[in-house]
């Protein structure tokens with residue numbers, strides 16, 4: 028198991044290296060389909076027909092998929108006339124197929140039924156690395172234009188984030204719950220004040236992960252090789268759906284570790300997990 | 307007094323001949339008096355003249371024997387002069403009136419290190435606000451005047467070569483100087499090479515990391531435009547390598563100073579104007595600290611620092627005792643810290659965020675001569691400062707303290723000094739001074755970012771909102787000349803409002819490995835400093851002179867806490883015997899224990915000590931040259947001692963034999 032995981036991680040890393048070499052492509056115009064409004068540079072993951080809903084999905088991410096938090100943008104078009112589909116209910120369910128078993132991962136599907144800027148936006152927190160054979164995305168679309176429902180399956184490569192932006196821990200004091208801690212910010216860490224954001228999820232079943240809103244989060248940044256911290260950090264507090272936001276300060280460039288301390292109603296739950304950040 | 311001057315001159319100059327050979331031409335005598343002027347310009351400072359004459363002294367030895375001057379020692383080299391209890395931020399140290407800023411956040415490079423005795427013409431010391439003529443200050447000013455090429459009709463090359471050796475650190479000092487006049491041009495080139503290994507303190511204890519290497523070169527060119535105008539160009543370069551600072555956790559891998567100036571002097575044949583001096587200058591200091599020579603260092607670290615200053619001043623003398631001055635300078639400073647952990651990305655920060663400081667100042671001095679040998683000297687100065695951190699990593703760093711250091715800070719400083727003096731019959735001289743001085747916070751005090759202080763083992767961060775220190779001062783000087791004895795006494799009392807004082811920041815961690823925490827500065831209500839200097843000179847016989855000086859400072863905060871780094875009571879005396887071309891000088895230093903200490907600052911009690919030195923100098927005439935030979939034994943009884951201001955409990959030199967040979971031609 029350990030070995031195979033290593034192999035997976037290794038191959039994922041290879042994929043990552045290659046995909047990194049690829050130049051980020053500007054959004055392509057899906058012919059004969061209308062151009063999505065958004066003009067940001069994104070990676071196109073691919074395209075797939077959503078059978079039954081008369082729709083074609085173009086799938087984009089802001090960067091290559093990694094363990095941790097990934098924003099996924101999907102533009103949907105009518106597969107017969109090529110017009111943009113702007114209303115409907117779109118969601119994703121990520122599934123990892125490990126042969127003997129399957130499991131999912133936390134996902135943030137939008138409740139919106141109307142697209143903004145031409146995309147249905149979702150986010151997936153991949154809990155482990157895997158190549159296309161293991162991770163796939165189940166795309167479900169309820170096309171409000173024709174009231175048809177369809178689904179598609181789309182294989183993706185997920186590389187291991189390095190340093191890791193995803194941690195999982197078993198919290199004994201909370202009924203041995205398996206807790207997922209995902210780092211969202213700082214995306215571009217710099218010396219000075221940085222926004223800090225993590226998402227907490229609790230594993231309910233292999234297929235269901237619930238955002239945690241009732242934990243207390245404290246952060247402690249340190250430079251491991253010097254043993255010092257930084258002043259005036261702001262502990263993250265819950266905003267919505269398991270998202271906790273605060274501020275983290277870096278007094279100098281170099282390697283930092285941000286220790287995450289979790290507690291609930293005054294009971295300490297976990298203080299061993301940390302994220303590494305290099306500036 | 308005259309005798310001393312003669313003794314002094316004979317040891318000072320290549321113009322020795324004028325004294326011993328009265329047959330020489332009158333021109334040569336003129337040349338002599340020119341040199342004489344230089345040291346005569348500060349007749350008050352008998353100690354300077356006296357000790358400088360001993361030829362075996364270095365700049366720091368000379369400084370330490372001046373009224374109210376003490377030295378902070380961090381290594382065998384680069385001692386930082388302090389005036390009474392005023393440190394580097396509170397005093398102005400200049401070379402030929404030029405502002406030069408150290409590039410070291412640890413104060414390893416006081417300006418005095420760039421002046422070698424072979425270049426030194428004179429040192430001017432002014433205490434308190436009286437030193438504010440050339441720049442706002444509360445503590446005073448030290449100005450080093452470099453030797454200048456002089457005009458004489460003798461077109462021969464004059465010069466000197468010297469070599470000295472000290473046993474305690476296998477230290478050698480080679481120096482040379484050349485001077486010549488060619489028509490309207492006159493030049494002087496001089497230099498020194500100094501090398502020293504680790505020194506030993508008393509009781510034969512080796513002080514690790516105390517050696518140093520350095521070279522110094524100075525060149526001056528003077529051009530006489532006409533009989534009233536002169537143009538001068540000066541260059542001073544100084545290069546140091548592997549300079550050990552045993553009292554600090556780091557040494558200096560390399561340091562360099564490049565100092566340039568150009569000046570124009572005019573004498574007016576005008577009814578109202580007397581003279582004008584305009585000088586422009588530029589200097590660039592690079593200071594590279596590292597710990598490569600420290601095996602115990604937890605992680606290799608570089609701490610480079612830079613300072614670049616340019617400026618000008620114009621001194622205009624008007625008849626009726628008026629002097630006007632306008633000056634401007636601009637300085638850019640920055641210091642970095644780069645750490646190299648093994649197998650990890652390097653770490654970087656700016657310990658002194660890059661910043662610009664500019665200053666324009668005006669001063670006016672007016673001398674009123676009254677009846678009955680009375681004088682009133684009034685001088686005032688105003689300064690405008692503008693300082694801001696400039697766009698760089700340093701600004702971002704500071705954001706973690708929710709502080710924006712990029713907004714520029716303006717300060718308007720005022721200095722006023724009123725001085726009344728009267729010469730009574732019977733050679734009694736009395737001078738009463740009232741002064742008011744201000745000084746702005748240093749860049750370290752304003753922007754410093756986790757600057758480690760070895761003394762209290764705290765990291766320091768600056769405080770951008772520090773107010774200027776304001777000092778109210780009064781001083782009394784009494785001087786009395788008897789037939790054979792000359793006595794002078796200074797009494798001073800300074801009250802400094804908004805004194806900048808350090809305090810601990812609770813709840814904040816340190817950065818430096820092993821430091822105890824974080825400190826910053828704040829303005830406290832006031833601090834006071836009072837004390838006295840007492841000097842006597844006793845011409846026992848024509849050949850035997852005794853000189854002694856006593857310094858004492860008492861300083862405390864508004865709530866009675868002793869200020870840190872206050873030197874204890876000190877007595878320095880010397881007995882000089884001079885017969886023809888031989889001079890023997892016995893020196894005795896005594897420092898009282900310092901038990902009034904500031905524990906918060908890491909001050910340590912220092913026991914008292916006695917120190918004895920013996921110096922013998924012999925001049926030998928060889929044709930038209932003079933060979934000066936000197937031998938000295940410093941710390942004769944091999945005392946293991948330290949001065950109170952020495953950082954880190956590092957003892958000073960043990961018994962040291964010093965030999966010196968110089969040829970003046």
Ligand SMILES: [Cu+2]
Nearest residue numbers: 250253279653
């Ligand atoms: Cu650090």
Ligand SMILES: [Cu+2]
Nearest residue numbers: 410412414595
């Ligand atoms: Cu330094």
